Amino acid sequence: MKEIVIISGKGGTGKTSLAAAFAYLGGTDIVTADCDVDAADLHLLLQPEVKKAEDFYSGQLARIDQDLCNQCGCCEEVCRFDAVKFLNGKYSIDTLGCEGCGYCSHVCPVGAIPMEENNVGEWYISTTKVGSTMVHARLGIGAENSGKLVTKVKNEAKKIAEEKDLDFVLVDGSPGVGCPVVSSLSGADFVILVTEPTVSGLHDLIRVHQLVNKFKIRVGCIINKADLNLKVTSEIKDFLTQEKIVHIGDLPYNDIFTNAMVNGQTIIEYDQNGLSAIINVSWKKIKKLQQGDN
Amino acid sequence: MDIAIASGKGGTGKTTLATNLASYLAEKDKVVLVDLDVEEPNSGLFINGEIVHEMDKFKMIPVWNKDCSLCGLCQEVCNYNAVLHLGVHIMVFSELCHSCYACSELCPDSALPMKPKKMGRLKHLQHGKLSFVESRLEIGQEQAVPLISQTKKYINENFYQEIIRIYDSPPGTSCPVIEAVKDVDYVILVTEPTPFGLHDLKLTVEMIRKLDKRYGVVINRFGIGDEGVSTYCREENIAVLAKIPNRRAIAELYSRGELVYKHFNDVKEQLDLIIRSFDQLVVGESV
Numbered sequence: 001m002k003e004i005v006i007i008s009g010k011g012g013t014g015k016t017s018l019a020a021a022f023a024y025l026g027g028t029d030i031v032t033a034d035c036d037v038d039a040a041d042l043h044l045l046l047q048p049e050v051k052k053a054e055d056f057y058s059g060q061l062a063r064i065d066q067d068l069c070n071q072c073g074c075c076e077e078v079c080r081f082d083a084v085k086f087l088n089g090k091y092s093i094d095t096l097g098c099e100g101c102g103y104c105s106h107v108c109p110v111g112a113i114p115m116e117e118n119n120v121g122e123w124y125i126s127t128t129k130v131g132s133t134m135v136h137a138r139l140g141i142g143a144e145n146s147g148k149l150v151t152k153v154k155n156e157a158k159k160i161a162e163e164k165d166l167d168f169v170l171v172d173g174s175p176g177v178g179c180p181v182v183s184s185l186s187g188a189d190f191v192i193l194v195t196e197p198t199v200s201g202l203h204d205l206i207r208v209h210q211l212v213n214k215f216k217i218r219v220g221c222i223i224n225k226a227d228l229n230l231k232v233t234s235e236i237k238d239f240l241t242q243e244k245i246v247h248i249g250d251l252p253y254n255d256i257f258t259n260a261m262v263n264g265q266t267i268i269e270y271d272q273n274g275l276s277a278i279i280n281v282s283w284k285k286i287k288k289l290q291q292g293d294n
Numbered sequence: 295m296d297i298a299i300a301s302g303k304g305g306t307g308k309t310t311l312a313t314n315l316a317s318y319l320a321e322k323d324k325v326v327l328v329d330l331d332v333e334e335p336n337s338g339l340f341i342n343g344e345i346v347h348e349m350d351k352f353k354m355i356p357v358w359n360k361d362c363s364l365c366g367l368c369q370e371v372c373n374y375n376a377v378l379h380l381g382v383h384i385m386v387f388s389e390l391c392h393s394c395y396a397c398s399e400l401c402p403d404s405a406l407p408m409k410p411k412k413m414g415r416l417k418h419l420q421h422g423k424l425s426f427v428e429s430r431l432e433i434g435q436e437q438a439v440p441l442i443s444q445t446k447k448y449i450n451e452n453f454y455q456e457i458i459r460i461y462d463s464p465p466g467t468s469c470p471v472i473e474a475v476k477d478v479d480y481v482i483l484v485t486e487p488t489p490f491g492l493h494d495l496k497l498t499v500e501m502i503r504k505l506d507k508r509y510g511v512v513i514n515r516f517g518i519g520d521e522g523v524s525t526y527c528r529e530e531n532i533a534v535l536a537k538i539p540n541r542r543a544i545a546e547l548y549s550r551g552e553l554v555y556k557h558f559n560d561v562k563e564q565l566d567l568i569i570r571s572f573d574q575l576v577v578g579e580s581v
Contacts, residue, residue, distance in 0.1 A: 009334050011304010011465045016490065038466040039302045039497060041490045060373060080394050096472055096505070101394030102373045115373075141501045142472045147436065175304040175465050176333035179436040198549035200309065200336040207334060210433040228542075229549035253542065255518060261489050262520045 001161045002189040002290045003154075003169045005035075007212075009204030011175035013196045014224040017257050017267060018279070019172035020045035024266040025283045027130050029167050033157035034136040035150045035184040036174040037121065038143075045266050048126030048134045056123050056137065056152060058145040060100040060115040062093045068112035075104035075113060096142050120145050123153055125160070133160050147179035154184065168290070177211045185215050190290060192248065193221045197232035205236065209243060219245045220289065222282060226250035246289060249282040251275065295572065296459045296478040298330075300502075302494030304465035306484045307514035307538065310548055312462035313340040314555045318565050319458060320424035326459040328449055329428035330474040332414060332441045337462050339551045341426045343419030351429060352410035353440045355391045356398045358384040362405030368397035377406075389436050414441045416448060425453065438470040446477065458572070467494075467501045475502070480575055481509040482535065482568070488519035492526060499532065510571060512564075515540035535571050536564040 006019050016036070023032040023046055034042040062083075064075070069091055076084040076091060083097030084104060105113040123137035135157040139146050157169045173184040185191065191212050195205040205221075212219055221240050226233050233250070240247050252275075260270035268276045299312045308331075316327035317340075329337040356368070356377065366379040376390035377397050388411055398406045413435045419426040429445040431438055442464075449459060463474035475481050481502055485495040495511070502509045511527055516537035527534050538544070538561060547554050555562045 010336070012306060038468040039304070039494045041303070041493055044489050044493060078395070078399070096476070099392050099394065100373055101392055101396055102371065103394050103396035103400075106371055106396060106400060139468055141467055141497070141504055142469065144469050146466075146468045176331075176438075177431065177433060178333045178438045178470065180468075181333075182436050196549075198545075199339045199551035200334075200548075203336060203339060204334040207433060214434055225545075228545055232549060253545070258488050258518050264489065 001158070001166060001169065003158065003171065003187060004190045004192060004286065005171040005173055005184050005188040006192045006194060007173035007181060007184065007208060008175060008194045009177065009208030010201050013194045013201060014251070014257060015194045016041045016045070016172055017261065018194055018222065019170060020266040021268050021279045022283050023128065023132065023170055024130055024268045025280065026132070026168060026170060028132045030132060031157045031161040031166060031169050032128065032132060032134040033153050033169060033171045034134065035153050035171050035180065037137045037139040037146050037149045037153065037180065038174065040136055040138060042172050043136055044264060045261065046128040046134055047264060048128045048136065050124045050126045052125040053122055055119050056121045056149055057117045058120050058148040059118045060102065061095055061098050061118045062100070062102070062104050062113050063116055064091050064093055065112045065114065066090060068110050070110050072109060074107045074109065078103045078107050099144060121149055123149065123156070125156065135160070147183040150180045150183040177208055181208070181211065185212060185217065188215070188217050190286070191217050191219045192286065193219060193245070195221060195223055195236060196225045197223060197229040197236055199232065202232055202236055202239070206239065209245070218289070220248040220286065221245050222248050222251065224251045225253040228253045248285050249278055251278055295480070295575070296455070296461065297572070298461040298463050298475040298478040298481045299484060300463040300471055300475055300481055300498060301465060301484045302467050302498040303485070303490055306486045306491060308484050309336045309340070309462055310514070310554065311482065311484050311512060312460055313337050314553050314561070315565055315568060316424060316460045317341070317553055318555050318562065319569065320422055324423045324457045326425045326427065326449065326453050326457060327462070328445065328459065329462045330442050330445060331462055331464040332429045332431045332438050332445070333464060335428045335430050338417070338426065338428045340553060341419065341421060341424070343421030343424070343426055345417065346420050347418040349416050350412050351414045351416050351441055351444050353413045354393045354408040355388045355411045356386050356406035357409045358386060359405050359407060362401070362403040365402065368401055368406055371396045371400055392437070393440060416445060438464065439473045442470060442473045467497045471501070472505070475507065476505055478507065481507050483509055483511045484514055485511060485523055486515045486519065487513055487523045489522060491519070492522040495523060496526070499530070508575070510535040512536045512538065512568065514538045533571070536567045538564050
């Protein structure tokens with residue numbers, strides 16, 4: 001079983017549209033994991049039917065028991081996150097600021113600050129419209145620990161793929177280079193970087209590639225909207241050559257991505273011609289790259 | 295006045311709006327543009343200027359000085375598994391550390407003093423009346439929040455709150471965005487009129503309402519997709535401040551790192567609409 005992760009650094013380059021298209025082509029040979037847990041969109045195209053939903057608890061939050069609190073203020077003094085507020089003669093915790101370190105709880109002389117398990121979201125095992133399994137999640141608003149929820153989603157997807165003896169886990173990652181991205185990369189076999197020929201696209205590609213390099217994972221790249229700026233596209237290609245990144249394919253600047261989305265369809269379903277053909281070839285290339293390195 | 299530009303979905307045009315709006319405003323007034331998308335800061339690609347100041351930014355992490363009784367309290371108090379007591383060693387995993395100081399300050403032997411570790415770099419540029427500040431996270435550092443919070447601190451120490459300060463925020467709805475928008479006066483949510491845009495806009499609106507912020511929506515790439523975003527805003531009584539047209543030529547300008555409003559009058563008109571809504575905010579405050 002191979003784990004393929006799709007990321008981009010920059011948001012909005014077409015990660016999810018491509019992930020959905022690959023998931024469609026992969027059919028029941030793959031398990032799909034939507035690891036962009038704080039803005040998950042893959043379900044809009046794969047229309048999964050939820051089979052199992054579970055709360056996800058991670059980390060803790062402090063709570064001040066007003067009956068026990070003697071208003072000494074020790075908690076406020078030690079909190080480095082400015083999460084203890086003193087209002088109307090009462091100390092309380094600002095739950096959006098609290099990072100769950102528990103320092104206040106340790107120093108409270110009267111034991112008035114219990115640390116409580118934090119429900120940061122929900123995760124699901126579902127069946128997509130092509131009959132494959134999809135693991136996805138919804139992070140609570142403003143929640144911490146998105147990295148841990150990403151790990152949970154990925155591990156569940158892997159478990160299912162192993163049980164069913166399937167070839168691939170396909171992971172749709174989040175933008176950026178921070179904790180959710182790091183979590184989605186750990187343990188991956190292959191990374192697909194989706195980029196676009198804009199100054200931002202290239203800038204972010206270089207940064208996210210630096211991160212991927214730290215994990216020593218093999219990398220391929222798809223250039224979306226490749227005809228938007230031919231000069232930057234050629235700069236991207238030079239970068240790929242220089243860094244020995246496999247150039248998987250180019251997609252044109254095209255409103256079809258949006259039209260397919262409006263129809264709740266993957267590009268493969270919506271456009272049977274040009275774009276689908278390119279994505280088909282790309283998917284075959286990606287699968288081939290996974291062979292012979294067990 | 296502090297204005298954050300945010301969006302749930304990435305790539306909806308936050309940076310385009312932030313850089314164009316700030317540069318346009320700076321033709322007349324002093325403006326500060328701050329790039330708080332520290333994981334992938336892009337605003338700087340659209341702004342030229344003279345460097346005013348540059349500095350490394352650090353987060354504080356405990357460093358074991360070996361002079362200790364190995365009581366293990368540090369491991370016990372750390373809620374992030376960032377401090378491990380292994381045999382005769384104490385190990386610190388700095389990527390996991392949230393700089394809460396608990397292990398350091400509760401250590402009976404003072405064997406874990408907090409020391410600075412580089413997490414990123416802040417740059418401050420000046421171009422005419424536009425001040426531009428960005429911070430970029432070191433690759434491999436996982437936590438954006440401490441760098442965002444230190445960048446905000448730099449802004450508060452170096453610029454008066456009376457001028458317009460625009461914050462280009464990270465995408466998503468989790469902790470980095472909260473840190474970027476929680477102290478501002480107004481949030482502009484940039485979205486695109488597509489199912490993904492709408493889905494993520496709803497999540498972001500939920501977040502902004504939880505933070506109890508005033509906000510409005512700018513629809514980018516207007517004309518593409520469907521009516522979903524417009525209908526949602528109407529039904530929820532959310533102000534649509536402006537609509538930036540979907541046009542390949544705009545995407546091409548962006549791809550080259552150029553400002554759009556200088557080439558398209560209709561985009562400038564949309565920026566004027568946004569600026570007029572700021573004026574109303576100020577009036578609203580004084581009433």
